Amino acid sequence: MSRDTLHSMEFDALALSVASPEVIKEWSFGEVSKPETINYRTQKPEKAGLFAEEIFGPTKDWECYCGKYKKIRYKGIVCDKCGVEVTHSLVRRERMGHIELASPVAHIWFLRSIPSKIGLVLDISIQNLEKVIYFASFIITSVNEEEKKQALDGLKDEYKTTRKELEKQFATEPKVLEEKIVALDEDVALVQEELKDIKMMNIVSEHRYQELSFRYGHMFEASIGAGAIRDLLKKLNLPKTIESLEKQIVKSKGAKRDRLVRRVKLLSSLNQNSIKPEWMVLTAIPVIPPDLRPMVALDGGRFATSDLNDLYRRVINRNNRLARLLALNAPEVICRNERRMLQEAVDALIDNNARSAKTVTASTGQKRKLRSLADILKGKQGRFRQNLLGKRVDYSGRSVIVVGPNLKIHECGLPKRMALELFKPFVMSEIIKRELAHNVRSASRYIESNAPEVWDILEDLTSKTRVFLNRAPTLHRLGIQAFKPKLIEGKAIQLHPLVTPAFNADFDGDQMAVHLPLTEEAKWEAEHIMASEKNLLKPATGQPIITPQ
Known part of the structure; x- marks a missing residue:
């Protein structure tokens, strides 16, 4: 998808869905098959590696890898020698690759969430699922009932x-x-027990599986690993399963009924959104663009790299080793161990904290956990809260809050210097209007001269407007409210003690952000909807929130 189509696309909502292997390959511009990153001699990306130019795009604008095509006039040409498209190097921020897995791997978010999504779909406990996926037990995948x-x-x-x-x-x-009849009864009971064990989705230990397959191998098939789970998910007929579960719900009660209801909800969601359950087991992994996991040259010929590159490298190394072992028809026990290691490598790449016993640490010798894809997204330092919601914006400031006992409930104390910086463009405009300066540059110098007229203008401007105060995390609508600013000396924002419960604030070092409403609509909302004196009750319960603590 080009940048132009991305920008011109109009949409009303975003939907999160499960990506099918086909969709992952559609996103991809090529398969990453080598764990190498950059050639240490030439300082150029290795072919088919994690930074490959033929997959992710050129490192230099309008220049291919081998240098055959240079300059913008060759735009869009794919070099016949090195396979690199002549385009802008910015595409390295948006082009993805993929890794084709030699063996299916369960997605840890669907395996270890509470309740486990794969477990709920198949009606298997998470403990049994983990035994199968991490190659400790077999699961019976088909039984010849006849x-x-x-x-x-x-x-x-x-x-x-x-x-x-x-x-x-x-x-x-x-x-x-x-004695003989007792012995015969025991033998028959033993055989009946063995036959009872042979039923769909039953979990059997390896030793038990060997015994059963030796005697009744013609009667059933059992498998191990994420591949077995994928086969079971593939066999699932969603509409029929939902229908039979709805009949069971009518007859059941208590905890059993609750679990059935949860299962029907999940299966119905999958069915309505055309998501196939087997997509929860990965056969291909997307590789995010290289400029989102950069490699930076340091002094002395060393490199600093994103943790993701180490995690991807582990996956590629184990995947290639498994593919080689399978091609050589290596013993089953070796292949099984390699499959388990691949599963663990993919787990660490997606979420390095999900399995506390198996976290991957940095190779530099420190006990630092590597930051996985999930760690980059979640938490206070994650992409959402840090970079998307916590963007720096113009006409805003932040400072520590202190109590303002002589403020009115609709007022806040705003430090003079902060207010001057916030209202600077408006102050400059007023200075030019009053002919105290003739252009923007001289108005700026006039402000720096600290003339008393500047503070008069600021006082005048702040008396006519309100400012928004916001305390993160903004968990309900009262986390951001509008106040009349009162200019004060010092550097801390003063807050009326009665409004603190709405912000869940206290005065032990909390910080708050100040924003300026710019448009007429924003100013109207600040005055009539978001003003602190108009938000005295909790929106959730209708109880008073302006109460002494």
């Missing part, structure tokens, strides 16, 4: 005939007969 029924019928017939024979043989020795 064969099983025949075996049970045959067992009953055999039991009857054997018992008759024993009764004939030991008719004169009742004690021996009793």
Whole structure:
């Protein structure tokens, strides 16, 4: 998708969905198959590596990797020698790659969320799911019910005939007969128990699986790892399952009913949004653009790199090793171990904190956890709260709050210097209007001269407007309110003590942000809707929120 289409697209909402393997490949501009990043001799990206130019775009504007095409006149040409498109280097911020996995891998967010989404879809506990996915136990994926029924019928017939024979043989020795019948009953019970174990979705240990497959291998199929879970998810018929569960809900009660309701909700959501359950198990992994996980050259020929590159490198190394072992027909036990390691590498890439025992630390010797994709998004320092919601904006400031006991409830104390910086363009405009200066530059110098007229103008401007005060995190609408500013000396914002409960603020070092309403609509809202004296009740309960603490 080009930048132009992105900018021209009009949309009303964003929907989060599960990406299918096909969609992941559509996003991708090429497969990343090598763990290398940059060639240490040439300082250029390695081919098919994590920074490859033929996948992610050129590192220099309008120049291909081999240098055959240079300058903007070759725009859009793909070099026949090195395969790099001649375009703007900014595409390295938006072009993605992908890694084709040699074995399916469960997505840890769907596995370890509470409740586990994969577990809820298949109706398996998270403990059993983890046993299968991390190669500790097998799961039965298909059972030949006809064969099983025949075996049970045959067992009953055999039991009857054997018992008759024993009764004939030991008719004169009742004690021996009793012992023989008890032994026969035990044997039959054992076989029945084994046959009972052979049912769909049943979890069996490796030792038990070996025993069962030796005797009843023709009757069932069992598998291990995320591949087994993917096969089960693929077999699931969503509409039929939802229908049968809805019938069960009518008959059931209590905790069982609650679980069924939760399951139906999840399955219905998947069905309505055309999400196939098997997409929760990954067969390809997207590789985010290289400029979002940069590699920076330091003095002395060393490099500083994003943690994501280390995590991607682990995935690629293990994936390539597994592919090589599978091609060599290596013993099952070795392949299984490599599959488990690949699963753990992908887990660490997506969310390094999800499995506390298996966190990946930096290779520099410190015990620092690597920042995974989830860590980059979540929390106070994450992309959403730090960069998207916490953007620096013009006409704003922040400072520590202190109590202002002699303020009115609709007032806040605004430090003079901060107010001057906030209202600077308006003050300059007023200075030019009053002919105290003739242009913007001289007005700016006039402000710096600290003339008494400047403070008079500021006083005049602040008396006519309100400012917004916001305390992060803004968890409800009263987290941001409008106040009349009162110019004060010092550097701290003064706040009326009664409005602190609405902001969940206290005076032990909390900071608050000040914003200026600029448009007429914003000024009207500040005056009539967001004014602190008009927000005396909690919106959630209607209880008073302006109460002494």
